[in-house]
Amino acid sequence: MPDAMTHAFVLLPGAGSDSWYWHRVVPLLRERGHEVVPVDLPYTDPGADQYTYADVVVSAGRDVARPPTLVAQSMSAFTAAIAAERMPVDGLILVAPMIPAPGESPGQWWSAVGQAEAKRAQDVAEGRDPDAPLDPRGLFFHDVPADVVDEAFAHEQPGMSEAAFEPAWRAPRWPDVPVRVIAGRHDRLFPLPLIERLARERLGVEPEVIDSGHLPALARPAELASLLLRE
Incomplete structure (x- = not known):
């Protein structure tokens, strides 16, 4: 049954991904009566950057009937x-996020935060070899x-494209909208203590923790949908 109060969500994928990332979450939100628009970002376009x-x-956001909540995975927090x-929003929900600071680019973020x-x-x-070659299955899909x-x-x-990591965020401060952070307890890319520190220092919020790695929309879609809806 639809919820008594419905919401609109625009879902942003992380770096190197597309709207497919959200395919396990979208139906869970829609069956509750919410508007949901998963977007594809032009990551392959060398002429497109974060502002594009x-x-x-x-x-x-123009495809929904009310100001949406933007739900951003990983790098799409920028x-x-x-x-x-640039648009009216109900709020931001940053999932396993690269939480930016004004004046910082995605390319600068990694060293700036000590990732x-x-x-x-x-x-x-946790007993893993920190110098082992990159294994996407072990890092992201474990x-x-x-x-x-x-x-x-x-x-x-x-x-x-290299342009995805540019330019710096040209803003003096965070926009005056509610911001929530959802962090994966078992995230091997962005460890929970790192996200907890950045959420506190950069946003003044405590992250909500989901029992997943870096890709909760694939690993724990029902739990993530419930968190998005604060159920």
Whole structure:
């Protein structure tokens, strides 16, 4: 049955992904009567940058009947912050996010926040080799059901243009809208202590923790949908 109060959501994929990332969450929101628009961002276009991506989000927002909540996975937290300066929104929900600071670019973020050091510390603490070659299955899909992993690797993913990591976010401060952060307890890319620190320092909020890795929309879609709706 639809919820008594319905909402609109615009869902942004993370780097190197597309709207397919949200395919397990979208029906859970729609069956409750909510408007949902998952977007594809032009990650492969060498002439498109974060401000171009924000234009796509603003355009998608015109397809819903009310100011939407922007739900941004990982790097698209940058895109959502820019879009929220350009359109009316009900709020932002940043999932496993690269939480930006004004004046920072996605390319600068990694070293600015100490991501490599945080990841190495967690790898050592959990018994993984911090110097092992990158294994996307182990890093991103370790808690995703096997059939969904197979589907993900069969699904053609967009390549990433270098422009995706530019430019710096040209803003003096965060937009004056509500912001929530959802962090994965078992995120191997952005360890929970890192996201907790950034949420507190950059947004003044405590993250809500989901029992997943970096891809909760694939690993825990029902739990993520409930968190989006605060059920």
